[in-house]
Amino acid sequence: MNFTACLETGAPALWHALADEETLCGIPRRQVMLYRHLFVAKRSGTCASCRAKAVDASSRP
Numbered sequence: 001m002n003f004t005a006c007l008e009t010g011a012p013a014l015w016h017a018l019a020d021e022e023t024l025c026g027i028p029r030r031q032v033m034l035y036r037h038l039f040v041a042k043r044s045g046t047c048a049s050c051r052a053k054a055v056d057a058s059s060r061p
Helices: 048-058
Strands: 004-008 015-019 032-038
Touching (some): 015 032
């Protein structure tokens, strides 16, 4: 499963994974800036919660 990469507005520069109306860790869409690339869980600087949930989602059939 693919997720859009985003950064929380006014917060430390951690990459989050956006799914529908909020990030996988629960930040509302209105509080993040979207980027035109996919979230990569293995990349450094990612939110630990988003990373774990993205990896879990990609391992499901």
